[in-house]
Amino acid sequence: LPEGFHLSLSWQAAWQKRQITANLGTEKLFEGEAKAPVIPSFQAAYVFNDKWSLSAQFAIGGGGGKCEFADGLPMFEQVIAGLAGSKPYSLNQTLTGEQYIYALQIGATYKVTDNFSVFGGLRGVMASNSYVGALTNITLGGKNAAQYAELSAQAKGAAEQYAAAAQQYAANGMAAEAAQAAAAAEQYAAAAVQAGTAAVMIKDYKLDCSQKDFGITPIIGFDWMLGKLNLGVKYEFRTKIDLENEANNSENLAALATQVPAVAVYADGAKVRSDIPALLTIGAQYSITPAVRVMAGYHQYFDKDAKGSATAVSDNTWEANFGAEWDINDKWLVSAGFQTTNYGFEDADMTDTGFNINSNAVLVGGAYKFNEDMKLNFGYMHSFYGDHFVEAKKTNYTRKNDVVGVSFDIRF
DSSP, rough: OOEEEEEEEEEEEEEEHHHHHHHHSSSEEEEEEEEEEEEEEEEEEEOSSSSSSEEEEEEEEEEEEEETTTTHHHHHHHHHHHHTTTTOEEEEEEEEEEEEEEEEEEEEEEEEEEEEEEEEEEEEEEEEEEEEEEEEEETTTTTHHHHHHHHHHOOOOOOOOHHHEEEEEEETOOOOHHHHHHHHHHHHHHHHHHHHHHHHTTTTTEEEEEEEEEEEEEEEEEEETTEEEEEEEEEEOOOOOOOEEEEEEEEEEHHHHHHHHGGGGGGTEEEEEOOOEEEEEEEEEEEEEEEEEEEEEEEEEEEGGTTTOOTTTSOEEEEEEEEEEESSSEEEEEEEEEEEEOOOOOOGOOOTBBBBOOOOEEEEEEEEEETTTTTEEEEEEEEOOOEEGGGGEEEEEEEEEEEEEEEEEEEO
């Protein structure tokens, strides 16, 4: 960049659907809609001279935005379906999650030689998550929690009566009658426990949990200019994130956690490790002509070394991308690209609250240069996702994704 102050203001908007198809006797689709209409960022740099420059960035550097599952998630309904057995059941279920990582970065670049530069920087990140949901109006066989509690009390009373009768029969030497009364007492006692368990398990559940923590990411980078070829390497170190919960949970959330262990991470005061993995990126650009350039890149996320990573038991995530851009004239530029993403998720990594699917993305874009100091950039990306079917859970996972973006570059 030439000497002076450079500023880029960016806006993106993303629309995503997360789809889970589960077999609950019959197949049922649970769809989450994630909308992020405003994803802002800015990049700034001040070039002092031929050797030194400072740069800064603010961006939403991660997280899934806000996603609402209007019909909840299958992992909760499966518990109710299991309790119901062959009986019909009904419930109302909702879940909304928000995940954002706000990032502020500063750094400095030094040109060692005319062809080689180095970069060092720090990024402060604030992870902020929120989960709000409810399971309400649950019925099993047409009965709600209050009715099961009443049945439990009635069965308990009958069990006590038959137990007392068994003792009286035994005292009077009526062994056969005593045995019959004792057997009835056991049956009613078992029914009381069963109805009481149902009463506890189908009470209303409410989830209201927020999670926050702050972390620091050190970053180093290198750049080589070799004639028409430009090579860049950047390494972002692992960021320790230890989320702490502030939750207003229903009293019976612990009972649900016995059936759905994932719920335990939303308990008030609990700490949830969720590191941002280290990231290695490698990029190359080659100028075929002064107006036509091609480029390729590779990203390696070191998920297995990040505590709390969903892929801790499987492979690291990697991405490869390719692109080209063409200066049509002094004003207009057009570009296109392709990216493939492989998360390395295996069946054990796939959960209703955390799943990623391998994808291929196509991208098109362009730019308009108003003058030497102002330029407008714009682009669109669509991701093509595969499916991941987990046989043990009879559940299929997939996604849909579209993103548009605009940025405005200014030089002072």
